[in-house]
Amino acid sequence: MFKISITDTPCKRTLLVEGKLISPWTAELQRVSREASHDLQGRKLTVDLSNVTVISPEGEDTLFELMREGAKFSCGGVLTKYVLKRIARRSSSRCRDILMTVTGNCEN
Amino acid sequence: MSAISAVGLEAPTQRYEALLRAANAIANCSDCETAADVLVKELREVIAFDYLRIVAFDRETNAVGWQLLYSNGRRKEVSSADASLDGTAIEWVHKYSQLLVTADWIEETQFPKHAQLLTEIGVASTCTLPLARGERRLGVLEIGRTLPHAYSAEEVRFLSLVADQLALAIDAAVSSYLSQQAQDRLKLILDVTNQVVSSLDFQELLRAVSASVRRVMRCDAAAIMLPESDGKHLRVHALDFPDSRGSFTEKTAIPIEGTLPGQAFQSGKPTVLNRLDPTEIPPEMYAKAAGEGVNSLCHMPLVSRGRVLGILAVAQRAENAFDANAVEFLSQVAKQVAIAVENALAYGEIADLKDRLAQEKLYLEDEIRGGMDFEGIVGQSSALRHVLSLVETVAPSDSTVLLLGETGTGKELIASAIHDRSRRKNRTLVRLNCAAIPTGLLESELFGHERGAFTGAISQKVGRLELADQGTLFLDEVGDIPIEIQPKLLRALQEREFERLGSTRTKKVDVRLVAATNRDLDKMVEDREFRSDLYYRLNVFPIRIPPLRERPEDIPLLVRYFTQKYGRRMEKQIESIPVTAMKKLSRWHWPGNIRELENFMERSVILTHGSALQVPVGELINNGRTTPAAGTREASEREQILRVLKDTNGRVAGPDGAAARMDIKRTTLISRMKKLGINPRRVS
Numbered sequence: 001m002f003k004i005s006i007t008d009t010p011c012k013r014t015l016l017v018e019g020k021l022i023s024p025w026t027a028e029l030q031r032v033s034r035e036a037s038h039d040l041q042g043r044k045l046t047v048d049l050s051n052v053t054v055i056s057p058e059g060e061d062t063l064f065e066l067m068r069e070g071a072k073f074s075c076g077g078v079l080t081k082y083v084l085k086r087i088a089r090r091s092s093s094r095c096r097d098i099l100m101t102v103t104g105n106c107e108n
Numbered sequence: 109m110s111a112i113s114a115v116g117l118e119a120p121t122q123r124y125e126a127l128l129r130a131a132n133a134i135a136n137c138s139d140c141e142t143a144a145d146v147l148v149k150e151l152r153e154v155i156a157f158d159y160l161r162i163v164a165f166d167r168e169t170n171a172v173g174w175q176l177l178y179s180n181g182r183r184k185e186v187s188s189a190d191a192s193l194d195g196t197a198i199e200w201v202h203k204y205s206q207l208l209v210t211a212d213w214i215e216e217t218q219f220p221k222h223a224q225l226l227t228e229i230g231v232a233s234t235c236t237l238p239l240a241r242g243e244r245r246l247g248v249l250e251i252g253r254t255l256p257h258a259y260s261a262e263e264v265r266f267l268s269l270v271a272d273q274l275a276l277a278i279d280a281a282v283s284s285y286l287s288q289q290a291q292d293r294l295k296l297i298l299d300v301t302n303q304v305v306s307s308l309d310f311q312e313l314l315r316a317v318s319a320s321v322r323r324v325m326r327c328d329a330a331a332i333m334l335p336e337s338d339g340k341h342l343r344v345h346a347l348d349f350p351d352s353r354g355s356f357t358e359k360t361a362i363p364i365e366g367t368l369p370g371q372a373f374q375s376g377k378p379t380v381l382n383r384l385d386p387t388e389i390p391p392e393m394y395a396k397a398a399g400e401g402v403n404s405l406c407h408m409p410l411v412s413r414g415r416v417l418g419i420l421a422v423a424q425r426a427e428n429a430f431d432a433n434a435v436e437f438l439s440q441v442a443k444q445v446a447i448a449v450e451n452a453l454a455y456g457e458i459a460d461l462k463d464r465l466a467q468e469k470l471y472l473e474d475e476i477r478g479g480m481d482f483e484g485i486v487g488q489s490s491a492l493r494h495v496l497s498l499v500e501t502v503a504p505s506d507s508t509v510l511l512l513g514e515t516g517t518g519k520e521l522i523a524s525a526i527h528d529r530s531r532r533k534n535r536t537l538v539r540l541n542c543a544a545i546p547t548g549l550l551e552s553e554l555f556g557h558e559r560g561a562f563t564g565a566i567s568q569k570v571g572r573l574e575l576a577d578q579g580t581l582f583l584d585e586v587g588d589i590p591i592e593i594q595p596k597l598l599r600a601l602q603e604r605e606f607e608r609l610g611s612t613r614t615k616k617v618d619v620r621l622v623a624a625t626n627r628d629l630d631k632m633v634e635d636r637e638f639r640s641d642l643y644y645r646l647n648v649f650p651i652r653i654p655p656l657r658e659r660p661e662d663i664p665l666l667v668r669y670f671t672q673k674y675g676r677r678m679e680k681q682i683e684s685i686p687v688t689a690m691k692k693l694s695r696w697h698w699p700g701n702i703r704e705l706e707n708f709m710e711r712s713v714i715l716t717h718g719s720a721l722q723v724p725v726g727e728l729i730n731n732g733r734t735t736p737a738a739g740t741r742e743a744s745e746r747e748q749i750l751r752v753l754k755d756t757n758g759r760v761a762g763p764d765g766a767a768a769r770m771d772i773k774r775t776t777l778i779s780r781m782k783k784l785g786i787n788p789r790r791v792s
Contacts, residue, residue: 053673053676076681076683077671077672077675077676077682077683078668078671078672078675078682078683078684078685078721079665079668079669079671079672080672081683082665082668
């Protein structure tokens, strides 16, 4: 199962991604994020991965692309946070800009 | 009355020639009216007449079937006033089957109504003859002239012969009509039967049956009504009423209580109404029937296996349309329609159940995949990646795969991944744990059984092998299959055929087999605990799944994965894992492999209060087992490197070298090999 919901506020547009971020739904996330980026009008695009249960290697590649295009991320859970950190290391030049709305520290 | 005049006589030879011609012509006529027209034409040549009337009576009811009237040289319609034959000479002749010659109707007093009718059109004398074939009275021929005493004895004898020919024609035409009617009715039964077996769409079937019944029964309307779920109404499901004025339509609901169709439905017996009577039907139904001009109604219950399924209703605007013969025939039709309705209802129910099962199957498959897909395989170690590359290689083929690995290493996940990447992915992956089934039942579980095959086989059972047809069969713990079942399994795998227990019928299946075991099958074959032929059949493409201690770099990822999985399930927000706990978890040798790690992590999440995972690391030390010494870990690493080097024939560098296989740098591998004292040349 996979679901993407879009919420708009004056300062940001959020893509709430739920379920499994695996093929073939990775293509759906790419399509939706591309469309959502069109009329941002200066707002930030945030991808909320709090309710993602699985991220496949294809899913990681999709997140990597989104990260390179400037998307911000929020997530929960030790595994998703770890995966995002790993992707951020791949895209180290933009690592500082990543928004991680998680509590606590990651020791690993 | 018996006086006969001799007017307009022709030579007898000409008359009999004319009669012969008429007889020949009549023999080629298919209906009464054509035959009468031919006869009248021939008669004109040889005998003078100004008036001719032919009346045919119905064989069963003795009522007037049809009649023709010729007057002043033209065929005329018989007016309703003239149609009634009560008290006429025609009725008398038909009743007594005797010839009647009336010389002058002005003097005639026995049949005043008839005398008035004839004198009004100027007919003075007539000869009225019965039309009969043996004992069967078919009708009457009346011929007349404007002159009194017009017919001589010679002419009457000739007219008797004419009447015989006409009777012959009428009899033949009526027989032909009845034969045609019987054929039509038989065809209707055949049509209905064909519709029963060929059409499974309920509405289409009912409409086709209604139309056939109306056409063949020459009715004005035919309908099929079925009971509503409330048990109080019958609803018209199909209606064939071409000249309807709109009082009855499909979907009209008719109360069961107090109506003729309701009465037929409740009693299971037909109800017939041959004349519309307001005292016999409710006012509302009477108004509707009267509005449509319907006078005759017949309602046949559709009974199948003692159950009334609905009503077949036929209606006609004429009165007395449904005699005993028609009702008897309709009851035969109703039996066929009942079968059609029952079949269609059963088909609808089966289609519903099939749809529901398909939906359930989709849902369950999705549920099963949820935890079992490739994405459920967590890890990035080179050992695991090597296994997954083997899976990618073998999955598209139909080859048997043998998964070898310790307990808890994820053999079932790998089997599922193979199935999901095969061309059989849209069919079922059927699992069977051979160690979990009692030995006595394993054969039945694998191959299925017929009812009564053994004590307790109270019903037929489809085996897993049959269930997996066109799909994949995953036999877990295949090393635990009893040796006596092994030959039968071998035959099923080699020949792709088997028999259910208690059956002599051979079944063919197309199954891809994935087997798994944690036992040493080589040794079992040596010890004669496992048949060598079955072993070689299974050992087509072996995949060894490494234990967790051989891929310790995957432990942190697995720990995070299970923490997040159980944290979500238990609605706990765990955001961090203490570094010390992670180190201890990574150093433990996990003899129960991933299953042990998963259970341990579930326990840890249960014990956690707050956002940091609380790991009961004490259990890893205090349960009597020892933490793996550095030496053990080194031994594990050494074993892994040696295995990969063996696979690559000692090659370290290059795209097919051990470093690439292990996904580490060449220099790192060489450094580790030096540290562990491994010489690649010796390995090769």
